[in-house]
Amino acid sequence: MKLFDLTLQLNGFPLKEAKQTLSKIQKLNTIEYENYLNSKKHEIVQYHLKHNSFYKNLGKNVNLNDWNSVPVMTKRDLQQPLQDRLSEGFTTKNVYINKTSGSSGTPFIFAKDKMCHAFTWAEIQNRFGWYGIDFNSSLQARFYGIPLDTVGYYKERFKDKLSNRYRFSIFDLSDDALQNYLDVFKTKPFDFINGYTSAIVQFAKFLKTKNLKLKQICPTLKCCVVTSEMLFPDDKLLLEQHFGVPVINEYGASELDLIAFQNPNNIWQVNSDTLFVEVLDEDNRVVPNGKEGRIVITSLYNKAHPFIRYELGDIGMLSETSTLQKPVLEKLTGRTSDMAILPSGKRTAGLTFYYITKAIIEDDGNVKEFIVTQEDKSTFKIDYTGLSEISEIKKDAITTEMKRYLEDGLTIRFEKHNALKRSKSGKLKQFKSLVKQ
Missing domain, CATH: 3.30.300.30 (ANL, C-terminal domain)
Known part of the structure; x- marks a missing residue:
């Protein structure tokens, strides 16, 4: 039984429809894709100008025939009550709601309509599928934090059970704790590791002190996906040496979607299915591929809440090999708030x-x-x-x-x-x- 998919469907997220649409998008040829992208960009701006009073005020000078007239949104723009940012027909009862981590120093609550959230999971499942991972059957070793309050703790543990994952809390990374984690790998047939880079790197360093390779201890392991924090080249090498499986770099944002995912050819492929990613200079002009700038993203499917030319707070660069249909993220160098003067x-x-x-x-x-x-x-x-x-x-x-x-x-x-x-x-x-x- 596909329990993971079924859980999403029962909660009102039309995953099956999202997967079918995603498949059609990925089969478009170059000209068809360009038409699709231009149509979706126009459609999402027009929709929010008509149905969202918050965006109507923000985009009052938008010319629908000039994409450069569409304003760049910042996190500060969104720091107002969620109900003031929702589109007509959407309430806190019929949308997916979550909160950003606040790693940029500017946390806020956001919403996605249920179709948009289904697209997020369709995209994630599609990318993980490149490495033979199926969220319905593959056992995940999850290196994440966990709420320490009783209700939050057991809620996450229940979600872990439904999602076929075993959580390793990363709040204790002592040698004793890491030894306990290693003992779990000896007894469970994990298919993949997923979680915060820094904690997973600490586990690899522990394995190095023991001169161990995780794949020999847990033969079912297929890959390791790191996310949410920078992965440095030497740390990637360390992980590959002591895990013995491919190490995949994921870049995403909870309020948006999976943004980029390293494909089997070691290319950091940008999600061009449900997002439109731009790299801009300080004057909000698109920089040439191969040049660093501010990463700005448009969510093409979120009708409940506008994320249109949304400045994520990250600095990065698209490769010169990028095309409209297959953008490649060459470098992610940190957050705009992490500049030193x-x-x-x-x-x-x-x-x-x-x-x-x-x-x-x-x-x-x-x-x-x-x-x-x-x-x-x-x-x-x-x-x-x-x-x-x-x-x-x-x-x-x-x-x-x-x-x-x-x-x-x-x-x-x-x-x-x-x-x-x-x-x-x-x-x-x-x-x-x-x-x-």
């Missing part, structure tokens, strides 16, 4: 500091995890967990690299902890700036 006025991606530090302090296996915080324009603090204090030699090396890659005069502070503070969802924010942008 240096004393000279220079701006740089915050993950630059993370890269520099990571390359120096993780090579001996002492440091398990760390985060970098910009306290003021010239001062950076590195909080870390490890077996022992970072040596003075490594501290000096980091300071030297900061000077070489960035500029002189930067101060670096180090502080060792038993555990690092994660968000309520369990994510580990690798860089944050306290400097007003």
